[in-house]
Amino acid sequence: MASSQRSRVPPDMAVGFIGAGRMAQAMARGFITSGIIKAGNITASDPDPRMLNYVQKNLGINVTNSNREVVEKSQMIVLAVKPNVVSPVLQEVSQTVSKEKLVVSIAGGITISFIEQNLPVGSKVIRVMPNTPALVLAAASVLSPGKEVEPEDTEIVMELLRCFGIVEPGSEKLLDAVTGLSGSGPAYAFTAIEALSDGGVKMGLPRDLAIKLAAQTLLGAAKMVLETGKHPGQLKDEVCSPGGTTIAAMHKLERGGFRASLIDAVEAATLRAKELGQQK
Template identity: 70%
Template sequence: MESSNTSASDVGQTRKYVSEDMTIGFIGAGRMAQAMTKGFVTTGIIKAKNITASDADPRMLQFIKEFGVTTTQENKEVVYKSKVVVIAVKPNVVTKILKEVKEHVSKDKIVVSIAAGVPLSTFEQNLPPGSRVVRVMPNITVTVQAAASVIAPGTSVQLNDSELVRELFQSIGICEIGSENLLDAVTGLSGSGPAYGFIAIESLADGGVNMGLPRDLALKLAAQTLLGAAKMVLESGKHPGQLKDDVCSPGGTTIAAVQSLEKSGFRACLIDAVEAATLKAQELGSKNK
């Protein structure tokens, strides 16, 4: 798997594959599409005037229109206007959408799917032969331009297609290129992972309140602590186990806390959570083939 730690702030220096006049369209203007649009426009990698979005729900179009993009209720219009077409609808309507726009998907377009659990084969079977399809698994932290995404290229992608899509997603977080057989596990780890983090923050804050801290202070301390720990892992290059050891002084407070976590099965709980989410992703994927 190819990795990249490029941050949104680095986009201006790393733009290589996404041209200044790149056009992108969203079929489906829900939360993820809105967050991605905000990120693309904020970082400047895509101009608002070059983004078109469609949705059957006028409310979604009103929300995404606030970023200055063009909106429509015609999915075909999105395909017609866009070099990169992002399929951002619920998995159960993907096939219907693909059949609707099929005749407008030419070989000069890149189709990007963020529909969870829908395999590349579904796209390639329902679009013209040779269609350039890339599947992406981002997560909800795209909302704050801190997404963790993995992309998997289809069988007909052309030279640099994957790099172009990765460059787009690097503007809203970090992105890696992998194979499709990894995406269910990616879903279990980073796709569902923000929920695990939210529970950890809430629980740490509860612990602080239990020990006498005001709720608002405990919550801020818990969130900032996990943010800082994550930044240390990403930026130091050290294994998290080593960083943990660095904090644990002999006979100190942290090693006592670590012992308590081990007794409670903290590691096993997280491992089991990733496994459960991965198995569920596999189950959902089998239903969308």
């Protein structure tokens, strides 16, 4: 955020996390690192005392065993729990949620309407699908607001999400596909890095060097797509010299169904996200 821009996040805004797992930790770290939310204004609950001990020790945030206490203390509450836990959590805290509070859900597959139906009428709900690179402030998030959410609320949440990566607004009907692509996508990239490093080791490179080269190559390629604005197909073509090494390698990837496998992966993860939402 440019220094000339005035922050829309209220001074001393209190944020609560129901669930203190990796995504909650990543989000809290981003808020604190950016200076937009003070550690002392963040409260987290979790059934696992090890999680609470970790976030208290490493992030300096407040912890509690009570989900209701999180809601009572916070202006914005992040539901950072597994999809199958959302329903009992909402039943537990419903009476504590008021129209002044903003509920942000990062639970995969759980619809805004389901959350709204389990909270008091008029509750403000925003659904967000971030991903784990939030841990290194490089997340890709998509946000969808509920019907009671004001434009200013959306802007506040988008500003907060920008603390740890990029964020785009999107229709809720897109979020399962977002889950299949960017939500699950880091695993596809990790597998690609591992496989590329295996190839390097097969051809004689030391393992540590092969991993470093593979990871930096994916990082650099991603930055080229984002920063040049060129279509990835064009960038690929620019690497493929006539009769060269890269086009020979691309032929092997095509023969192995590389593109189709990634498309299948996104499709499978999307369909699974829809199934999980229906199992709530």
